[in-house]
Amino acid sequence: MKTVPDIFSYRKYWARRFGTAPVLPMSREEMGALGWDSCDVIIVTGDAYVDHPSFGMALIGRLLEAQGFRVGIIAQPDWRSTEDFLKLGPPNLFFGITAGNMDSMVNRYTSDRRIRSDDAYTPGGEAGRRPDRAVIVYAQRVREACGDKPIIIGGIESSLRRIAHYDYWSDKVRRSILPDAKADLLVYGNAERALVEIAHRLARGTPVGEIRDVRGTAYMTSCIPDGWMVMDASTVDRPVRVETCTNPYHAAGVCDKTVSEKEGEAVAIHFSGLKKHVNRDRTVIRLPSYNQVARDKVRYAHASRIFHLETNPGNARALIQQHGRRFVWLNPPPVPLTTSELDRLHELPYTRRPHPAYGGARIPAWEMIRFSVNITRGCFGGCTFCSITEHEGRIIQSRSEDSIIREIEAIRDQVPGFTGHISDLGGPTANMYRLKCRSEAIESACRRLSCVFPDICGNLKTDHGPLISLYRRARRVRGVKKVLIASGVRYDLAIRSPEYVRELVTH
Incomplete structure (x- = not known):
């Protein structure tokens, strides 16, 4: 895996002298009480501001605060004018824009495309407090209000729409969210590492247009930089005529057949082997363009498979996709956080409750x-219906047992209404804690889409011992009566540890 600096190793920004805010400010009055005349970073979000590590705006806000930056929050602004977007004044560094913890279209509409009657991320559960395609709308309003300030978009909505994608709500292929939002940068996946690097570069005076090498980011460009080798996606994976029913997880050999030109003839995507190149770090894969994938389902499937294949931070290459006269450029995925980084991130001074406002x-x-x-991030299941791999990656990032126990104690001591029941110790999957490849070298070179299928x-390594130990220690914490597991259990892994199954069903 690539060597990168610890996210807490950067020299702190000068504004650290203001100290830690009891809660990140949402008004000028709160800024004044903290002694601030301006914010360095303003996060615009479609969710209500809850100062808890499960809410993206709090996680990123507190992390940037720990770097010494003054961070303000604009939560669920009225998008019909620019007034709410100006209430904290312009930021010194950038606006960070997110739709919230959910895609705004999923948040507002049912699978039948009917408007939902409530919104779990809004006070009172009130529906209608965010616009459709919130990232695009918020970015447009911010550009109207503060046209010269950098705009960085992120969160689940931006992350999963970073290339041309099928949009269920309009039943068509839409282009990347980047040109529609007219943002300067897009950060995808778990964005802590990228945002810390970007914030410090901007603080040093680097123009946002020159920040082009940060992993986990995407941007628009009109040309391919010098020194890069462009590899066509068809050299990595080639669409061919259907001969047999193909397992999409199986890596077949090289096939010399070409795409059928007959209209309506079924085709499949076959893995054709990798072309070796001396410098993968300077190789960019050209995906089929937006126009091509919008009118050709085979090319869409082809682009999607390449997109999935290039998700391992150990061997992923940059991707480009043409949109009109410009390209969306995707840098390789971010390097996963270490256990110590994840521990510190979750132990920042959250109040663990909604903003007092x-x-x-x-x-x-x-x-x-x-x-x-x-307790974890990521999932190596690779299920075709799930987007976790494209957002959090397939490498499991686990917190230490000590850090998890300290958070349980913080819940006991700080959260109102605690009666002794921990409602979940989990993550994307309940029982992937500390599971990993037996070799970092093998993990870095792996191109499998799933570690468990077929x-x-x-x-x-499928040892559930560390997880069993965690469960038992959590139950022994003073004041804890019951520990529940609400995250989904991966049964094919669980049955490899009868002791884990007994622990789960007994307690």
Whole structure:
């Protein structure tokens, strides 16, 4: 895996002298009480501001605060004018824009495309407090209000729409969210590493247009930089005529057949082997263009498969996709956080409750997770219906047992209404804690789309011992009566540890 600096190793920005805010400000009055005349970073979000590590704006806001930056929050602004976007004044460095913890279209519409009657991320569960395609709308309003300030978009909505994609709501292929939002940068996946690097570069005076090499980012460009080798996607994976029903997870040999030109003839995507090149770090793969994938389902599937294949931070290459006269350039995925980084991130000074401005209003999403603890990130299941791999990656990032226990104690001591029940110790999958490849070298070179399908990889360590130890220690914490597991259990992994299954069903 690539060597990168620890996210907490950067020299702190001068504004650290203002200290830690009790809660990140949402108004000029709160800024004044902190002694601030301006914010360095302003985060615009479609969710209510809950100062809890399960909410993206709090996680990123507190992390940037730990770097010494003054961070303000504009939560659920009225998008019909620019007024709300100006209430904290312009930031010194950049606006960070996110739709929130959910894609705004999923948040507002059911699978039948009917408008939902409530919104779990809004005080009182009130629906209609964010626009459709919130990232695009917020970015447009910010550009109107503060046209010269850098705009960086991120979160699940931006992350999963970073290339041309099928949009269920309009039933068509839409182009990348980047040109529609007219943002300067897009950060995808778990963005802590990228945002810390970007913030410090901007603070040093680097123009946002010159920040082009940060992993986990995407941007628009009109040309390919010098020194890069462009590899066509067809050299990595080639569409051919259907001969047999193909397992999409199986790596077949090189096929010399070409795409059928007959209209309506079924075609499939076959893995054709990798072309070796002396410098993968300076190789960019050219995906089929937006126009091509919008009118050709085979090319869409082809682009999607390449997109999936280039998700391992150990061997992924940069991707480009033409949109009109310009290209969307995707740098390789971010390097996963280490255990110590993840521990410190989750132990920043969150209040673990909604911003006081909401009074006693009920925020359903917070009520659901306020007694739960996130212990992992990522999932190596590679399920075709799931987007976790494209967002969080397939490498499991686990917190230490000590850090998790400290968070349980913080819940016991700080969160109102705690009765002794921890509602979940989990993550994307309940039982992938500390599971990993037996070799970092093998993991870095691996091109499999799943570690468990069609069979569990022989290189995967499936020892559930650390998780069993965590469960038992959590139950012994003073004041804890019951520890529940609400995250989904991967049964093919669980049955490899009868002791884990007994622990789960007994307690």
